[in-house]
Amino acid sequence: MQYSxxxxxxxxxxxxxxxxxxxxxxxxxxxxxxxxxxxIKEFSKNIKQKYIVxxxxxxxxxxxxxxxxxxxxxxxxxxxxxxxxxxxxxxxxAKIKKIDLAxxxxxxxxxxxxTIETISIFKYLHSKVKLDNKNxxxxxxxxxxxxxYAKKHNMKYFILDENIGGRFSVFSVVGLVPLACVGVDIxxxxxxxxxxxxxxxxxxxxxxxxxxxxxxxxxxxxxFNINVIFSYSSALKGFNDWYIQxxxxxxxxxxxxxxxxxxxxxxxxxxxxxHSFLQLIAEGKRDKTVTFIKVQSRDxxxxxxxxxxxxxxxxxxxxxxxxxxxxxxxxxATIKSIDQMEDIPxxxxxIQKIDEYNIAKLMFSYELLTSVVGNFIQINTYNxxxxxxxxxxxxxxxxxxxxxxx
Amino acid sequence: MQYSxxxxxxxxxxxxxxxxxxxxxxxxxxxxxxxxxxxIKEFSKNIKQKYIVxxxxxxxxxxxxxxxxxxxxxxxxxxxxxxxxxxxxxxxxAKIKKIDLAxxxxxxxxxxxxTIETISIFKYLHSKVKLDNKNxxxxxxxxxxxxxYAKKHNMKYFILDENIGGRFSVFSVVGLVPLACVGVDIxxxxxxxxxxxxxxxxxxxxxxxxxxxxxxxxxxxxxFNINVIFSYSSALKGFNDWYIQxxxxxxxxxxxxxxxxxxxxxxxxxxxxxHSFLQLIAEGKRDKTVTFIKVQSRDxxxxxxxxxxxxxxxxxxxxxxxxxxxxxxxxxATIKSIDQMEDIPxxxxxIQKIDEYNIAKLMFSYELLTSVVGNFIQINTYNxxxxxxxxxxxxxxxxxxxxxxx
Numbered sequence: 095m096q097y098s099x100x101x102x103x104x105x106x107x108x109x110x111x112x113x114x115x116x117x118x119x120x121x122x123x124x125x126x127x128x129x130x131x132x133x134i135k136e137f138s139k140n141i142k143q144k145y146i147v148x149x150x151x152x153x154x155x156x157x158x159x160x161x162x163x164x165x166x167x168x169x170x171x172x173x174x175x176x177x178x179x180x181x182x183x184x185x186x187x188a189k190i191k192k193i194d195l196a197x198x199x200x201x202x203x204x205x206x207x208x209t210i211e212t213i214s215i216f217k218y219l220h221s222k223v224k225l226d227n228k229n230x231x232x233x234x235x236x237x238x239x240x241x242x243y244a245k246k247h248n249m250k251y252f253i254l255d256e257n258i259g260g261r262f263s264v265f266s267v268v269g270l271v272p273l274a275c276v277g278v279d280i281x282x283x284x285x286x287x288x289x290x291x292x293x294x295x296x297x298x299x300x301x302x303x304x305x306x307x308x309x310x311x312x313x314x315x316x317x318f319n320i321n322v323i324f325s326y327s328s329a330l331k332g333f334n335d336w337y338i339q340x341x342x343x344x345x346x347x348x349x350x351x352x353x354x355x356x357x358x359x360x361x362x363x364x365x366x367x368x369h370s371f372l373q374l375i376a377e378g379k380r381d382k383t384v385t386f387i388k389v390q391s392r393d394x395x396x397x398x399x400x401x402x403x404x405x406x407x408x409x410x411x412x413x414x415x416x417x418x419x420x421x422x423x424x425x426x427a428t429i430k431s432i433d434q435m436e437d438i439p440x441x442x443x444x445i446q447k448i449d450e451y452n453i454a455k456l457m458f459s460y461e462l463l464t465s466v467v468g469n470f471i472q473i474n475t476y477n478x479x480x481x482x483x484x485x486x487x488x489x490x491x492x493x494x495x496x497x498x499x500x
Numbered sequence: 501m502q503y504s505x506x507x508x509x510x511x512x513x514x515x516x517x518x519x520x521x522x523x524x525x526x527x528x529x530x531x532x533x534x535x536x537x538x539x540i541k542e543f544s545k546n547i548k549q550k551y552i553v554x555x556x557x558x559x560x561x562x563x564x565x566x567x568x569x570x571x572x573x574x575x576x577x578x579x580x581x582x583x584x585x586x587x588x589x590x591x592x593x594a595k596i597k598k599i600d601l602a603x604x605x606x607x608x609x610x611x612x613x614x615t616i617e618t619i620s621i622f623k624y625l626h627s628k629v630k631l632d633n634k635n636x637x638x639x640x641x642x643x644x645x646x647x648x649y650a651k652k653h654n655m656k657y658f659i660l661d662e663n664i665g666g667r668f669s670v671f672s673v674v675g676l677v678p679l680a681c682v683g684v685d686i687x688x689x690x691x692x693x694x695x696x697x698x699x700x701x702x703x704x705x706x707x708x709x710x711x712x713x714x715x716x717x718x719x720x721x722x723x724f725n726i727n728v729i730f731s732y733s734s735a736l737k738g739f740n741d742w743y744i745q746x747x748x749x750x751x752x753x754x755x756x757x758x759x760x761x762x763x764x765x766x767x768x769x770x771x772x773x774x775h776s777f778l779q780l781i782a783e784g785k786r787d788k789t790v791t792f793i794k795v796q797s798r799d800x801x802x803x804x805x806x807x808x809x810x811x812x813x814x815x816x817x818x819x820x821x822x823x824x825x826x827x828x829x830x831x832x833a834t835i836k837s838i839d840q841m842e843d844i845p846x847x848x849x850x851i852q853k854i855d856e857y858n859i860a861k862l863m864f865s866y867e868l869l870t871s872v873v874g875n876f877i878q879i880n881t882y883n884x885x886x887x888x889x890x891x892x893x894x895x896x897x898x899x900x901x902x903x904x905x906x
Contacts, residue, residue: 152775167594180771181830183802183823184854185734188573211771213815214804214826221805239811246810261776319787320726320764328591339776346780356785358726360766365586365617368890369558370667370745374752376886379762381725396589398620399627404652405645409619411898417589420620423897424587424890431889448590480782483837484774484830491829492817 102351102472104312107305110469114462115295117469121476122258123461126265127287131280134267137250138274141173143199143229146275148177149219150203150268151211153260154233155179156336157457158269161278163332164453168393171277178215186215195223200230201272205260207238210488233267259476261340262461265454279450286454294462304459307441308466311357311383315471318439319356320382322375326364326425327389329448334361337460344464346480347473355471365421368428375438376431384432384440387456388425391447392418508757508878510718513711516875520868521701523875527882528664529867532671533693537686540673543656544680547579549605549635552681554583555625556609556674557617559666560639561585562742563863564675567684569738570859574799577683584621592621601629606636607678611666613644616894639673665882667746668867671860685856692860700868710865713847714872717763717789721877724845725762726788728781732770732831733795735854740767743866750870752886753879761877771827774834781844782837790838790846793862794831797853798824 118124148155155177162175176193178186200219204212219225232244232251244251252267263269265287270280293300311321323337341359349355360382362371375382398420400413412420432438445452468475524530554561561583568581582599584592606625610618625631638650638657650657658673669675671693676686699706717727729743747765755761766788768777781788804826806819818826838844851858874881 151772156776167590180734180769181823181827182732182734182771182798183800183827184573184798186823187800187802208812208815210815210818210826211830213809213812214818214821214823217804217807217809217818218802218823220807239814242811243809319785326588328586328588339773342777342780342784346782346784348783354783354785356780356787358764358766358780358784358787360764363586365588366557367745368887370562371748371752372890373884373886374748374762374764376752376889377754377760378748378752378764378886379725379760381762381764392588392590394589394593396593396624398623401623401626403619403623403649405648406614406619408645409614409616411895411901412616412620412623415620415898415901417587417592417620417624420616421587421589423894423901427894427897428890430893434889478779480779481774483782483840484778484834487836488829488833489817491833492821495817495821 102349102353104309104470107309110305110466111297113469114465117465120257121262121465122255123262123265124291126258127284127291127458129266129284131270131274131284134252134270134274134280138271141199141275143197144173145193145198146173146175146272147193147198147200148175148179148203148272149200149212149215150177151179151209152339153263154203154205154212154268156261156332156339157264158272160332160336160457161264161269161273161283161450161453162276164329164448165278165450167329168448169277173276175272175276178219181211181214186218190222195219198223198229199275200225201233201275202230202240203233203268204238204240205235205254205263207234207240210492231271233271261343262476264336264457282450283454286451287458289451290455290458290462300459304463304466308463308470310439311467312470314383314439315355315357318381318383320358320360322360322362322382322384323387324362324364324367324384324428325387326421327387327445327448328363329389330387331361331363333453333456334363336457337361340460340464343478343481344468344475345471345473350472355473357467364428365424368424372428376435380437382438384438386425386429386440386442388422388442388444389448390444393447394418508755508759510715510876513715516711516872517703519875520871523871526663527668527871528661529668529671530697532664533690533697533864535672535690537676537680537690540658540676540680540686544677547605547681549603550579551599551604552579552581552678553599553604553606554581554585554609554678555606555618555621556583557585557615558745559669560609560611560615560618560674562667562738562745563670564678566738566742566863567670567675567679567689567856567859568682570735570854571684571856573735574854575683579682581678581682584625587617587620592624596628601625604629604635605681606631607639607681608636608646609639609674610644610646611641611660611669613640613646616898637677639677667749668882670742670863688856689860692857693864695857696861696864696868706865706868710869710872714869714876716845717873718876720789720845721761721763724787724789726764726766728766728768728788728790729793730768730770730773730790730834731793732827733793733851733854734769735795736793737767737769739859739862740769742863743767746866746870749884750874750881751877751879756878761879763873770834771830774830778834782841786843788844790844792831792835792846792848794828794848794850795854796850799853800824
């Protein structure tokens, strides 16, 4: 008697850890913390333009935006980062109004080099301002046609390794080049990644909680098919959006039994969504795990002043309270109310402060978590066959339209 | 033998329709299309300030933002609308930098009048600029302490009816006052609402599709517990966020059998999220219904120019194509690819153009849909008991802190 190899089993943590160690020899993102950044720093220190403009969709912009969005309110950068990430003309033209085209560096990012949206926007911008080797650089794979284009036109280009997927590319040149141009300390970013990497692969601090969380999510995937991140900071809005792509596109797959996996990501912002989505978590079906993310200190001492308001005496309880404390109390109160329900699985991540080191730790640990969950459920975490159907239909439509015109 | 009255049954469409007709005599939002707007228009036409600043969280800002976000890119308003909707100090101070406090009209909105976040921000702003009857107005319930405060200080105030809940208040003074101040045609908004109202209650155009959709969602709620809106327009980002509150907070309830209901809302933006979340819809577990929203015409003729790019000939297929057509082709390609899978329930809503009439129709029909689903599953659509626990804990924490100080 022989058991089918095709019965999906949840393997041991040790097996998964060994798989990940093997995987990191092939999958490019794992080694990004250890890359040489001297070329990027050399390039970025000479940028004269005030506006840094990323032209790139999906994985070519979400991670970069997440880091910039986290840092921009508290770091006074003297350059501005903008993103052309959609084909919506209303959005494109509104964004053009916000920048000075003559004082912009355009960073065109496409892994394949032939992303329809990216090249369409590139062409459109090209008709508004001449894009040449003085104001435009390219990030793409070594062999792509876009890289050939850059070479022919003497444009500066950076190569994205083939074995790094878009949604795992934030710590590659895709994220580091635009972030360095705007003034983000990219070496500190990588230091944060290294901290998590070393800790995980030495099976220290981050190892056990990460494996435990991944295993729980996998073992209970039919009961809790929705994974909510509840961030108590407006600066984590971009992170939430990046997480949604990372989680949804990596784990929404068919496994070795051809069974549809579904880990549906949701991103919430604490003080806002506790006035909306919280009701659903609290009284709705128990189909969600919740990860709260708190920021310990914001280097911001904005305090609610002692103002006497007629009739509103009951709200004197907030007088002399800092907003940093108020938002922390709000987070703690929400967490406690969820805890008291006893049947909602949750965890809490606390970020020390709003800086490069902390956001990199958070994002790199989420990349690892995604890889571990993907390994547990025996899927290919790094492809996206489900979006190819729509792309093919679009290409056929566009080609038919050309024939119609002829 | 007698059957328990307590066995939940899905009732007939006719019964539900009769329930809704009864409900509209008690629940305030249904009659908003027919309100008298002369006082709002009289007030708003005399506003001198350049910045209109809403201080209000959750339902006091999400709907207003949805409409403003939809219109602002294509309508050249000469005033700007800003929202203080969170206690995050980093966010508050970043927003203060974007406005001229001395040239701002502050609209403080709190249904109860004692929302901790709103009053805390009000106090903070009060310490930055004197808030009096020249630059501050109040929107609250008639009997609230905040309304008493407004009266005592001779501030202009608008009364929000008690029987209109926050998340159903966008077409009340809560939304209409700030929108009128910024230049939105509020009578056309209400015209859009009336169109849907009349059509639904006369059982014409909107009636059958709305009942059919609600019934499908309810009958299949255990299979498809996630309801995705996939908007092919960046201008619908605010609408998506408003929908998430409306749907999640209204329907995340215990029903008459004490069974937890869960209709989990997700909001996506087409050209961006088809590079991320689409994979999960296409290959993940069949636990989602999808509503695509398309915009037919954008009054924007931005066109991809015929630019010859060396090596990139294959992308000549987009030359001379308008972005409006490209985004439509993208939407149609995604819809077709989902359609071909045959087991993902979806529908398509097409908006004619980006104006007041169309956004009002969309939002009012979603309010009706929410009410109908709530009626089908026999819950109270209009309360939010699940968020009270956290609020109580927060109040206790704040009071304890005061005692600690004394």
